[in-house]
Amino acid sequence: MQPDNEAIAEQVFIALADPSRRGILAALASDGPATATDLANRLPITRQAIAKHLTLLAEAGLVTAEPGERRRVRYQLHSAPMQVAQQFLAAMARDWDGRLSALQTHLDR
Amino acid sequence: MAFPDRIERTLDLTHPPAKVWAALTTAEGLGTWFGNQAEIDLRRGGEAQLTWTSGDKAQLTIERIEEPKVFGFTWHIYGLPEGDPRRTYVEFTLEPAGAGTRLTVVESGFAQLPDDAHKMAFDGNTDGWGKELAELVSYLDAA
Numbered sequence: 001m002q003p004d005n006e007a008i009a010e011q012v013f014i015a016l017a018d019p020s021r022r023g024i025l026a027a028l029a030s031d032g033p034a035t036a037t038d039l040a041n042r043l044p045i046t047r048q049a050i051a052k053h054l055t056l057l058a059e060a061g062l063v064t065a066e067p068g069e070r071r072r073v074r075y076q077l078h079s080a081p082m083q084v085a086q087q088f089l090a091a092m093a094r095d096w097d098g099r100l101s102a103l104q105t106h107l108d109r
Numbered sequence: 110m111a112f113p114d115r116i117e118r119t120l121d122l123t124h125p126p127a128k129v130w131a132a133l134t135t136a137e138g139l140g141t142w143f144g145n146q147a148e149i150d151l152r153r154g155g156e157a158q159l160t161w162t163s164g165d166k167a168q169l170t171i172e173r174i175e176e177p178k179v180f181g182f183t184w185h186i187y188g189l190p191e192g193d194p195r196r197t198y199v200e201f202t203l204e205p206a207g208a209g210t211r212l213t214v215v216e217s218g219f220a221q222l223p224d225d226a227h228k229m230a231f232d233g234n235t236d237g238w239g240k241e242l243a244e245l246v247s248y249l250d251a252a
Contacts, residue, residue: 006112086188091113091219093187099143100120106142107124107132
């Protein structure tokens with residue numbers, strides 16, 4: 001794994017460690033692109049806090065801003081960094097220990 | 110933080126290699142310990158399908174068959190989208206150990222980089238969705 005991919009994954013995990021940011025990402029995933037004002041109306045987070053979180057999420061590459069007038073900028077989810085982080089999780093989710101123990105049980109029957 | 114690229118396990122079994130080989134390479138074996146049901150076309154380039162009662166499925170592409178020593182296949186990386194071309198390689202090695210078998214499993218390739226061509230295709234898909242929805246909207250508006 002290249003160091004830049006490690007950095008990408010690390011930023012994803014930092015982004016996901018905060019419940020407000022998870023809420024923003026979940027809202028964008030389920031309802032599509034939204035402005036900071038839309039998100040503030042939907043989530044129990046102030047508009048100022050939303051703006052701060054969106055900046056961090058944009059730096060992590062998890063959201064992209066559509067071009068537009070400042071207050072009307074819509075943010076949309078960008079999934080590529082999530083896929084890099086998923087690769088990291090995939091190795092831990094394989095569960096070869098569970099599988100090999102099932103193989104042993106099968107052979108011992 | 111280090112990205113794990115490979116997983117390796119070794120297991121000492123009291124059963125002879127032929128029996129372990131059958132558990133790894135037959136539909137009956139794979140459908141018992143690995144999946145809840147399995148089908149396998151045991152040849153290089155052949156495929157095996159595993160299904161679970163949970164509804165999960167996995168498709169293996171067989172890469173190496175050296176009976177009863179080496180069985181290798183590639184499969185999808187868990188969690189990545191279905192169309193993602195990246196796959197990990199799993200290799201089982203069976204060595205006789207007394208009356209039993211020393212079984213080693215190595216799964217490698219977790220740390221593959223997404224290739225640019227794929228990234229473009231994926232971003233293209235995302236854009237494609239936006240475009241198709243826009244086309245649907247104009248179609249409905251026109252009607």
